Amino acid sequence: MNAMSTSLPETGSKPATAVHAGAAGRGRRVFLMLSQLADGVAAIALFTLMGMSFVDVVGRELFNQPLPGTMELTEILMATIIFAVLPSVSHRGEQIAVDLLDGVVPAWLRPAQRIAAHLLGSVTFAVIGWQLWVDAGKLARYGGTTPYLDLPLAPIVQLMSVLAVATALGFLTGIFRPAKEPR
Numbered sequence: 324m325n326a327m328s329t330s331l332p333e334t335g336s337k338p339a340t341a342v343h344a345g346a347a348g349r350g351r352r353v354f355l356m357l358s359q360l361a362d363g364v365a366a367i368a369l370f371t372l373m374g375m376s377f378v379d380v381v382g383r384e385l386f387n388q389p390l391p392g393t394m395e396l397t398e399i400l401m402a403t404i405i406f407a408v409l410p411s412v413s414h415r416g417e418q419i420a421v422d423l424l425d426g427v428v429p430a431w432l433r434p435a436q437r438i439a440a441h442l443l444g445s446v447t448f449a450v451i452g453w454q455l456w457v458d459a460g461k462l463a464r465y466g467g468t469t470p471y472l473d474l475p476l477a478p479i480v481q482l483m484s485v486l487a488v489a490t491a492l493g494f495l496t497g498i499f500r501p502a503k504e505p506r
Contacts, residue, residue, distance in 0.1 A: 329397060331412070332378070336504045341378065354414065354426045354496075355452060357410075358410060358411035358414060359411075361407045361408065361410055361486070361489075362407070362408060363382035363412055364403065364407045365403065365404045365407035365408045367409065368400045368401075368403040368404045369404050369450075371400060371402040372396075372401070375390060375393060375396060375397070375400075376393075376397075377391050379401075380394045380447035384416040391471065391472075392469075392471045394471075395469040395470070395471055395472050396472070399469075399474070399479060402479065402483055403482075404484040405489075406482070406483045406486040406487065407486060409448075409486060409489075409490040409493075410489035410490045410492070410493045411485070411493070412490075412493070413444065413490045413491075413493030413494045413497065414489075414492075414493035414496055414497065416497050416503060418444070421441075425480060428489045433502075436466070436477060437498075437502055438498050439496050440496075441495065441498045442495075442498070444490075444491075444494035444497075445491045445492070445494035446491070447468045447491075448487050448490040448494060449488060449491040451487045452486075452487030452488035452490075452491060453484075453488075455480055455481075455483050455484035455487055455497070456480075456481065458480055459476075459477045459478075459481040460477075461482060462475075462477040462480055463477035464478065469475070
């Protein structure tokens with residue numbers, strides 16, 4: 324027997340730290356899978372937007388017949404693209420960061436500054452998610468739809484709300500990620 328197997332209790336249970344590390348690993352894998360799914364949805368939405376714009380321009384210029392509802396679909400696809408990539412961008416720490424204070428903040432205070440920035444991002448997107456959820460409820464109550472295609476707006480805004488909260492969680496997880504080296 325190896326040293327590891329002799330140190331475990333006879334009940335066959337794993338040490339608490341191994342169980343916790345396993346749960347954290349599964350959580351990271353689930354977040355990664357959901358992040359990749361959201362990135363894929365954003366890529367499909369971008370490709371759809373590109374194709375739709377092409378068809379609209381060709382229809383307008385060659386046949387004097389634009390694609391109906393292009394403006395509404397463009398707005399929905401843009402919201403999809405933006406809100407779908409925000410959670411993974413915030414989780415990976417790839418958001419735009421302005422370093423106005425880096426020259427005047429002492430090195431010993433930078434970890435606290437980084438944590439404060441992540442907390443601010445998390446709170447901001449949590450509030451955005453909450454307000455979008457409130458707005459989605461209002462849209463659902465009065466039956467809000469797009470003007471031309473008559474698409475219901477509440478589910479779209481609810482999805483934006485959920486993705487904003489996921490972005491808040493991405494910022495929150497950034498607190499525990501090692502700081503990136505400046506370039």
